[in-house]
Amino acid sequence: MTSYRQIEANRRNARLSTGPATEEGKNRSRQNAMRHGLTAETVIDALEDTEDYAAFEMAVTADYDAQSAVERELVLRLASVLWRLRRATAIEAGLFKQQARQLLKFRRRNQSHCAREEMIDDMYRKAIRAEGDVGLDQEVSALVDGSASTDDPDGGPDDLTRAFVRLSNLPTYPLDRLARYEAALWRQACQILFTLWTKATIEDPAKKEKYLKSFTLYVDDREVYAKEIADALEADLQPLASSGVIKRISKYDTDPANNPQPPQRLPERG
Secondary structure (H helix, E strand, O other), rough: OOOOHHHHHHHHHHHOOOOOHHHHHHHHHHOHHOOOOOHHHOOOOOOHHHHHHHHHHHHHHHOOOOHHHHHHHHHHHHHHHHHHHHHHHHHHHHHHHHHHHHHHHHHHHHHHHHHHHHHHHHHHHHHHHHOHHHHHHHHHHHHHHHOOHHHHHHHOHHHHHHHHHHHHHOOHHHHHHHHHHHHHHOOOOHHHHHEEEEEEEOOHHHHHOOOOOOOOOOEOOOOOOHHHHHHHHHHHHHHHHOOOOOOOEEEEEOHHHOOOOOOOOOOOOO
């Protein structure tokens, strides 16, 4: 059992510890719990910096004035998803860098091979000239010059195209898998953003009043219907708009032929 003297000594020692004194130390101490929760799920310790993620999370949360535990969880989840999207971009860049290194190795081997061929051709030319066969020397020179002109040019945007083609043709389809991963993250981000926007709109008296005055007309329990029906409804409501009873009538064309559509989803591979 702890004696009274030990308890008093512990209290005196505790008074000597005042915690971090500098602003940097205080900011770091606020992040002591960042090793747990979403950070542990989001940050890959061996590859990423927890402090970088903490700063990124603080930047995201600064844009939202979370008033409840639910709002805070949504904002933290949003930061986690956006961090993963940044990671997806880094992964894409890494894939192209890997292909660039492979192309560089191939080009160096090709240049070394060409250098050896030039040495052999030069030796062959000297041997022919020593024998005095000028016609054969000209024929060999033309053949060598023609083969040299087919060499692959160094650098340029074509290298990026080659890297993309090589990545697209790999049996593991890394670009397709990365695209699906990124699309799933964007869906989560949009859902969270829409939830936060909806909650902020409902709780804002001015916005709430505005949206309570708006309504959608349904026909046979359907929000989307034929253009002829929409035109007829607009004509019937126009007198109310002209008299000021209705402030504005909005009609939206949802026909895919008249609106740009997202590309079809790629088929699942692998």
